[in-house]
Every structure is written in structure tokens, then in C-alpha cells.
Amino acid sequence: MDLPSKTIYFEDSERIVAESVPDNFVSYTLKHQEELPPITWDNWYKEIHWLHTSILLIPPVLLIIGLLRTPLQWNTAMWTVAYGYVPAFGVSAGYHRLWAHRTYKASKTLEYILAVCGAGAVEGSIAWWARGHRAHHRYTDTDLDPYNAHKGFFYSHIGWMLFKPRRRPGPADVSDLRNNPVVKWQHRYYIPLALTVAIVIPTAVAGYGWGDWQGGFVFASLLRMIFVHHSTFCINSVCHWLGDRPYDDKLTPRDSILGVIVTLGEGYHNFHHQFPMDYRNGHKWYHYDPAKWFIWTCEKVGLASNLKTFSDNEVQKAELTVQLKHLRQRQEVLAWPVEQHELPVITWEDYQTQAESRALVCIAGHIHDVSEFVNDHPGGPLLIRRNIGKDATAAFFGGVYDHSNAAHNLLSMKRVAILLGGVPRGVDEKVVPPGQHFKVVRYDELVANSEWSEMS
Numbered sequence: 075m076d077l078p079s080k081t082i083y084f085e086d087s088e089r090i091v092a093e094s095v096p097d098n099f100v101s102y103t104l105k106h107q108e109e110l111p112p113i114t115w116d117n118w119y120k121e122i123h124w125l126h127t128s129i130l131l132i133p134p135v136l137l138i139i140g141l142l143r144t145p146l147q148w149n150t151a152m153w154t155v156a157y158g159y160v161p162a163f164g165v166s167a168g169y170h171r172l173w174a175h176r177t178y179k180a181s182k183t184l185e186y187i188l189a190v191c192g193a194g195a196v197e198g199s200i201a202w203w204a205r206g207h208r209a210h211h212r213y214t215d216t217d218l219d220p221y222n223a224h225k226g227f228f229y230s231h232i233g234w235m236l237f238k239p240r241r242r243p244g245p246a247d248v249s250d251l252r253n254n255p256v257v258k259w260q261h262r263y264y265i266p267l268a269l270t271v272a273i274v275i276p277t278a279v280a281g282y283g284w285g286d287w288q289g290g291f292v293f294a295s296l297l298r299m300i301f302v303h304h305s306t307f308c309i310n311s312v313c314h315w316l317g318d319r320p321y322d323d324k325l326t327p328r329d330s331i332l333g334v335i336v337t338l339g340e341g342y343h344n345f346h347h348q349f350p351m352d353y354r355n356g357h358k359w360y361h362y363d364p365a366k367w368f369i370w371t372c373e374k375v376g377l378a379s380n381l382k383t384f385s386d387n388e389v390q391k392a393e394l395t396v397q398l399k400h401l402r403q404r405q406e407v408l409a410w411p412v413e414q415h416e417l418p419v420i421t422w423e424d425y426q427t428q429a430e431s432r433a434l435v436c437i438a439g440h441i442h443d444v445s446e447f448v449n450d451h452p453g454g455p456l457l458i459r460r461n462i463g464k465d466a467t468a469a470f471f472g473g474v475y476d477h478s479n480a481a482h483n484l485l486s487m488k489r490v491a492i493l494l495g496g497v498p499r500g501v502d503e504k505v506v507p508p509g510q511h512f513k514v515v516r517y518d519e520l521v522a523n524s525e526w527s528e529m530s
């Protein structure tokens with residue numbers, strides 16, 4: 075496709091002309107969209123995003139000062155832990171699973187509750203947060219991903235907010251959010267909402283409740299807010315860096331117990347990137363995922379509906395594919411018998427002649443060189459010597475002794491030729507050694523093999 079030399083991609087997906095989006099959208103956009111110069115030791119202080127930096131760095135400084143001067147009371151400690159879940163649910167069940175991914179439908183009441191609670195996390199408005207998160211999913215691990223994990227742990231955790239973004243996040247469709255009255259309302263009143271939920275309420279409850287104004291501010295407000303910040307940030311850093319990739323290993327998202335604990339249940343991140351429209355992150359009933367249980371409970375009391383789940387069949391298929399890939403890697407480092415079509419075909423007379431100079435045995439149409447094995451044969455060398463130059467098929471397959479699978483596999487490694495007219499067609503059980511009954515074969519090899527067998 076011929077592309078105009080300078081196509082501009084707007085934030086608004088509705089304004090992107092469909093024909094102007096090429097197949098290699100990411101590389102095309104990265105090439106044609108202007109980027110700010112990289113952050114270096116010479117320019118970093120000019121590139122600081124002062125608003126984000128103030129929100130992220132001033133509270134920890136205040137917290138350190140506060141911790142030195144404020145004793146922790148039991149009431150305040152319990153209040154801090156309990157209240158910590160309020161904005162955490164707002165972000166997890168609201169910002170993330172309701173607005174960014176539309177994994178369920180919430181009643182207006184629940185939408186307002188989540189919008190207010192989420193503001194208390196002080197992570198920006200729903201509109202800003204969900205827009206960046208949709209770009210993260212759509213352009214994961216590329217420069218159009220606002221928290222691209224390939225730029226390092228620090229960048230994906232917090233660096234992407236401390237400095238002015240080098241480029242705009244890739245376009246994502248946010249028309250639903252733009253038309254959502256709750257999202258618009260929260261965006262408009264974001265600052266008073268955030269201040270009220272993050273500072274006023276936690277401080278006032280401890281102050282009016284048991285007279286601990288200072289503790290309420292230091293623990294239930296500052297400490298809780300910093301914890302929720304870094305808990306959320308860990309989804310972009312820890313969960314793209316540490317753990318397993320059981321459902322797809324193409325991109326960086328990972329599942330780990332540490333990720334699950336520090337993110338309060340958002341750490342089944344490999345699953346989440348594979349199945350983002352699933353309201354669960356931990357899809358098994360026993361997976362620690364408080365937001366999943368919260369949404370499920372909301373459905374039971376009529377506040378949520380249309381909870382979306384991916385079919386277990388598709389989840390298992392994804393998991394099996396990765397497992398087969400790992401098995402294939404184990405398979406590839408092992409030595410296997412020479413392929414049938416690579417073996418020379420010899421006549422019975424040739425076999426007889428060659429068996430006079432070395433220990434050759436014919437079993438199931440294959441000629442095996444057992445010279446180095448005769449003396450190691452568990453049944454004794456005599457049984458083998460008796461069969462040199464003969465057809466030992468019946469003796470090997472139970473006539474004398476019914477050999478183990480390991481013996482079959484070992485024998486197949488000693489194949490040196492095929493007897494003309496001696497090998498049964500197809501995949502006779504005697505011809506295919508047990509170790510290859512379940513061999514993992516790539517789809518393109520299947521095609522190549524079928525073409526080969528059609529030709530032969």
C-alpha cells in the first residue's frame with residue numbers, strides 16, 4: 075500500500091481514516107510520529123513531569139517525617155488496612171476491569187461508588203488511566219505502550235510518569251468512556267474527589283473516631299496511598315518481569331505469587347493479557363483475586379451483571395500449547411533414531427554379507443548394528459550372537475523375551491539400514507519406537523512430512 079509521507083494519527087480513533095492504517099501499524103507510526111529526544115544525564119532535569127513527580131515523591135518524604143514523630147495506634151492500624159481496600163477496589167474492579175476492559179456491566183450506583191473510591195488511589199482520572207491502559211494492552215512491549223516493559227523495571231514501574239512521555243501512547247478506542255456520564259463527572263471533579271477520599275476521609279475518621287488526627291493522616295492517608303500507588307505500579311513492572319508465562323510466551327506479562335500478593339490479586343498477568351475481557355484475573359476459584367470476589371458479590375446483590383469469562387476450553391488450549399512448546403524444547407535436545415527415509419535400503423543378501431564382518435541384526439525390517447552392545451545385553455551376549463545375520467523380529471517381540479519400551483527405544487538408535495521389502499508400510503507399532511509414539515510435531519513439519527510421503 076502506498077502511504078502518504080506524513081500521516082498523522084489522532085488520539086481519537088474515529089478520526090483515523092481506515093485506509094490510512096497500514097498492516098505494520100506500529101512500526102509505521104513509530105517511524106512517522108515525532109518523538110521527544112531520549113532522557114540523558116544532560117537533559118533529565120528539563121524533562122521532569124513536575125505534577126506527577128510531586129504526587130509521587132512528596133508523600134514519601136512527608137511519610138518519613140511523619141513516621142519519626144507519630145506512634146501507631148491499634149485503631150489506626152486496623153483502619154489503615156481496611157481503608158486500603160477502598161481505593162484498591164476502585165482501581166482494580168473499577169478503573170481496570172470495568173472501564174478499561176468492560177469485563178462486566180455495573181449499575182449506576184456501583185459506577186459512582188467505584189469512581190469515587192478509585193479517585194482515592196490518586197492515580198489520575200478514569201479517562202486518563204483507562205486510555206493509557208488500553209494502549210498498554212494493544213501495543214504491549216512496543217514504544218506505543220506507555221509503560222513498555224522493554225524499557226526496564228524502573229521505567230515501567232514509575233519512570234514513565236516521572237518524566238514527560240517521549241511519545242503519545244498508541245491510539246485506542248475510548249469512545250465508550252468519552253460518552254460515559256460517570257467517567258465525565260469523575261474527570262471534572264477529580265481533584266476535590268481525590269483530596270476528599272485520599273486525605274480528608276481517612277484522617278477525619280481516625281481524628282473524630284479515636285482522636286488520632288496525626289496518625290490518620292500519616293498511616294491511613296499517606297502510607298496507604300503510597301502502598302496503593304506502588305501496588306498498582308507493580309502490575310506494570312513486577313508482573314512484566316518475574317514469573318511464568320503459562321498461557322502465551324510471546325510477550326512479557328507473567329504470572330507469579332509475589333505479583334499476586336503485592337498487587338492484591340492482579341498478578342495473574344499472563345492470563346490477563348491473554349484473556350483481558352475476563353472479569354477474573356485469577357481464573358481458578360482458589361486464586362487470590364479480591365476484585366473477582368468483589369465483582370461476583372456485586373452481581374449477587376444486583377449491582378453488577380454480564381460478568382464475562384473466557385471458555386475454559388480456550389484457556390486450557392492456550393495452556394496446552396505452551397506446555398507442548400516446552401515439551402518440544404526438551405524433545406529437541408535429545409538424540410532420536412535416524413529417520414527412515416535417510417537409511418540406505420539393502421537386500422537380504424547384502425545384509426548376510428555385511429553381517430559376517432560386524433554384528434548386524436534384523437528386527438521389524440530394520441538392520442541394527444549392535445556391535446558395541448553385544449556384551450552389555452542384559453539377557454547375555456549369546457542371545458544376540460545367535461541372531462546375527464538372521465531375522466530376530468519374533469524373538470525380540472516376545473518370542474524369546476518381551477522387551478521393555480526402553481529396550482525398543484535403544485534398539486531403534488542402532489538402525490543402520492532398511493531391508494528391501496522388509497518394512498511394513500505406515501506406522502506399524504513395531505516400526506515406530508515407543509519414545510516416538512507421542513512425538514511433538516510442528517504444524518509445518520506435518521505438512522512437509524505429508525508432502526514427502528506423497529512423493530515417495
Ligand SMILES: [Zn+2]
Binds near residue numbers: 170174207346350
Ligand atoms: Zn489490563
Ligand SMILES: [Zn+2]
Binds near residue numbers: 210309314347
Ligand atoms: Zn500488562
